[in-house]
Amino acid sequence: MAISKKEFIFRIQNTETFIDPKVELEQYSIDASCAVDIIFFAGFEFNDINQKIIVDLGAGTGRLSMASTFFKPAHVLSVDIDLSALLILKKNIKKLQLENIIFPICSDVKYFEISKFLLPQITTIMNPPFGVKKRTADRIFLERAFAFSNIVYSIHLANKGVHNFISNFIRKYNWKIDYVLPFNMILERSFQFHRQKKKKINVNLYRFIKK
Ligand SMILES: C[S@@+](CC[C@H](N)C(=O)[O-])C[C@H]1O[C@@H](n2cnc3c(N)ncnc32)[C@H](O)[C@@H]1O
Numbered sequence: 681m682a683i684s685k686k687e688f689i690f691r692i693q694n695t696e697t698f699i700d701p702k703v704e705l706e707q708y709s710i711d712a713s714c715a716v717d718i719i720f721f722a723g724f725e726f727n728d729i730n731q732k733i734i735v736d737l738g739a740g741t742g743r744l745s746m747a748s749t750f751f752k753p754a755h756v757l758s759v760d761i762d763l764s765a766l767l768i769l770k771k772n773i774k775k776l777q778l779e780n781i782i783f784p785i786c787s788d789v790k791y792f793e794i795s796k797f798l799l800p801q802i803t804t805i806m807n808p809p810f811g812v813k814k815r816t817a818d819r820i821f822l823e824r825a826f827a828f829s830n831i832v833y834s835i836h837l838a839n840k841g842v843h844n845f846i847s848n849f850i851r852k853y854n855w856k857i858d859y860v861l862p863f864n865m866i867l868e869r870s871f872q873f874h875r876q877k878k879k880k881i882n883v884n885l886y887r888f889i890k891k
Pocket of ligand 1: 705706707708709718737738739740741742743744759760762763765787788789790806807808809810817
């Protein structure tokens, strides 16, 4: 049965998030409304989701993975290094009856590989660590995504330094920026040092394509 976008956001917002978030892994959950807007951008504007394999690197508790099912992907592979986050994701997909579409995979992104010859089009959609705690954390996500994807969507802090870094970094992989969508991402309080319950941060959603 088809459901409205509003109802879909409501269901995802009511799923569980990190119980004991790990600061070194930059574990926070995207709010459901941002997750669904991103997925609408990829699925509606660019038709990058329907019948495609979706890879969510750093899937955490699964909001982007779950949101992507709105556009009926072939399958969603939700990859995270942290088993406890994936156990919450498993609970969430069970609740929303998405177990036949979303497959959790526990792996360090560094070692995650897909043989793209066996699969149809692969779209990676990810909200990686920004590299705030470990400076190079975001690079390995981009590097791996470029290795097996046809299209990559990735969220990064919106500032000139980050943009310049990304523009240079991706060149050596023979990828290019196709589109940059600026938006306000609402972060929910995850750590004790977060003073506000919710905080808006300026981010860019990048759409990367091969040169
Ligand atoms: C910013 S959170 C995003 C969570 C979720 N995708 C969301 O948007 O709500 C980053 C996620 O990346 C995961 N992560 C960090 N380093 C990783 C690595 N090397 N390999 C796999 N996952 C990693 C963390 O455990 C965390 O769940």
